[in-house]
Amino acid sequence: MIDTKLNSLTIAAALAGAVSMAAFAAPTTVHAEDEVQCYGVAAAGENDCANAAGTHSCAGQSSVDYHGGDWKLVPAGSCEEMGGSLEPFEGVNPNPPA
Amino acid sequence: MLRELQQAFRRGVLSGEDDPAALAVIAPDHIPPAQRFGIYRNNTTGSLVGVLMAAFPVVTRLVGEPFFRQMARTYVQARPPRVPQLLAYGSDFPDFLSEFAPARKLPYLPDVARLEWARQEAYFAADAVPLAPQSLQAVPAEAYAGLRFAPHPSARLVDSRFPVQAIWEANQPQNETVARVDLGQGGERVLILRPARLVLVYTLSPGNFALVTAMAGGASLAEAAGAALASEPAFDLQAALAGHLQRGTFTSFRPGAGEEKEEAQER
Helix, strand or coil: CCCCCCCHHHHHHEEEEEEEHHHHHHHHHHHHHHHHHHHHHHHHHHHHHHHHHHCCCCCCCCCCCCCEEECCCCCCCHHHHHHCCCCCCCCCCCCCCC | CHHHHHHHHHHHCCCCCCCHHHHHCCCCCCCCHHHHHHHHHHHHHHHHHHCCCEEEEEEHHCCHHHHHHHHHHHHHHHHHCCCCCCCCCCHHHHHHHHHCCCHHCCCCCCHHHHHHHCCCCHCCCCCCCCHHHHHHHHCCCCHHHHHHHEECCCCCEEEEEECCCHHHCCCCCCCCCCCCCCHHHHEEEEEEEECCCCEEEECCCCHHHHHHHHHCCCCHHHHHHHHHHCCCCCCCCHHHHHHHHCCCCCCEEEHHHHHHHHHHHHH
């Protein structure tokens, strides 16, 4: 079969090529961990907030029972500003931007 | 005895209705037992709602906070935590959203939630050192096609018929304005990865997504490349593999069983 698009040889060549491409760029990958360490602190802090929200919840929680909420509520975030997002998606934007 | 009390307590917290068996053990004082229990119930629910809001900030922004809180309360009652770890709570929130009638107007909402949960999982996944590309140079090229690669523990894949990553980016909590996202631009396939400290997100072509999905599922490189070409005829295998080696999508490889079989046949 001459016209086989995919055989062991082409796959091997692709991986070999990818290895040499990636090997050149490899040093950045190796040191990435050190470079981004400071970001890790911020991300962890955010998550501590989540845990704090979960474990220390006394503030602002009244004894009023929330149960039985009224589901006439309608989503009212930024969705409506996005354009076309309130209608089911069928391949074409049903509400083109005004 | 204790078990019955615990069950009554659980019912009283989660059903939102006072359970006489739970109230009976609360000593009355100037606050009536039912009211005292109500405070506890609201604290429990409020804590879990807070956990969900922290895990799904973009969903929160999309629907607005009042809507999200009410939706989350319904979720908490329907699907209370089953694991004693708050970071694991919310794993089936995306599925819940797809069944949640008041949110049906936003058909992309469950997929945005899937993306947010994938980011959360990637963040808390085990640390692992990505595969060093050079380590493949020790393998004979004849064996390449049969290699099987282990995905990084943080790798997550989200396939959506909506431009889910674009929606996520447009609705970051710190954004003051919302960029318009055209839902007609088609779906997005996303790879989430935390090779080091940061959670990184990549939007993949259909072929590339099929490649990683197959490889992460244990397929050999040849099988995965076949799946990729089947879904994208013009798929560039070398460029895709170079990308994954650079970002650290995989951590290790092993020779496949199929490869050994082929060698045996040749003998």
